[in-house]
Amino acid sequence: MTDPRIAFIGAGNMAASLIGGLRAQGVPAGAIRASAPSAERRARIAAEHGIELFADNAEAAAGADLVVLAVKPQVMKSVCQALAAHLRPEQLIVSIAAGITCASLESWLGERPLVRCMPNTPALLRQGVSGLFANARVSAAQRQQAARLLGAVGLVLWLDEERLIDAVTAVSGSGPAYFFLLMEAMTAAGERLGLPHGSAVQLTLQTALGAARMATESGVDAAELRRRVTSPNGTTEAAINTFQAGGFEALVQQALDAAARRSAELAEQLGR
Known part of the structure; x- marks a missing residue:
């Protein structure tokens, strides 16, 4: 199976850790791209991982199979609303932002395949654990893509109910x-x-x-x-x-x- 094209919206520490984990697993640099508002940050991530960086979120997301929302929760609404018109219905959206529900993401992005994740900080050392919840629009292949993404930095556990994200946050997130x-x-x-x-x-x-x-x-x-x-x-x-x-x-x-x-x-x- 060919590697899915992955776009990271935001290139902070957790996104950089995921990118590094994917590259270490053999995902080619050409299959990964990211966006970041800081020119200094874009230059650093590009130098460390050899991927293409963009200042514009929509430009980074164009053509991606999987779009990772890796921005701060406080700006997620505005980022999603600006990005929504540029996304294709079949693109998988993976959110690693704490406290943002699938219902909120759907209200800002429209109905589409969504996976909500709760990783923890040891993921920065690729020793993390993440709880994942997928909505009903996520296909089996997309679940595998999301599991591989978060599996690049540690253990992955699928949740049957989104409300259990709060328990995951209490046990492993915090x-x-x-x-x-x-x-x-x-x-x-x-x-x-x-x-x-x-x-x-x-x-x-x-x-x-x-x-x-x-x-x-x-x-x-x-x-x-x-x-x-x-x-x-x-x-x-x-x-x-x-x-x-x-x-x-x-x-x-x-x-x-x-x-x-x-x-x-x-x-x-x-x-x-």
Whole structure:
């Protein structure tokens, strides 16, 4: 199957990561184009990836099979309304903008194949995970195209209901920050226990990396891995008991509930 022609509307960090991932997978530079308002940004992306860049969004989208909307949510409405008349009905539109629903995109672009995605920031290192939802107009071949696009920067999970994007946002979209917060807290606690700052940082980060690799590569679920590390009456049990006495699980649930609610609120506000 020939590579679909892909146009990125916007060439920020996430778009650049997707472009780099596609190029690393062997997608030719001639199959990818992008637009960006900044001449400096256009020059940088062109130099890094060898693709063609445009100042005009419509010019970039012309002839593309797949158009990736990679602009800030706050300007999505105006970008879509200006672009709508220049799009063909069969072009697949993929939005990676947080908080913009398919209904909003359809109101600005008209009825057409749409895939809404929620990637996360580790995608910048090609270690991301993305939740994808396709409307009824997306064909099987177009679903494959969208999966390959987001798969260039990590794991892809299809959702049967668009409302689950809010849950994806709460778990993985915002999730990296939760782990960063725990890393901050562990580093600070290590320092208070007498470790030099640099040692506390190294111990925390390597422990986080090792634990993540064990969880992803061992084939054993996190609960069992935790049990295996937690010896009766040992040091780990003392720490785990303290976490749970403080309502750790309930607090995590409350935090993710708050993130999901805010995701839904932002979608309503941005979609007006």
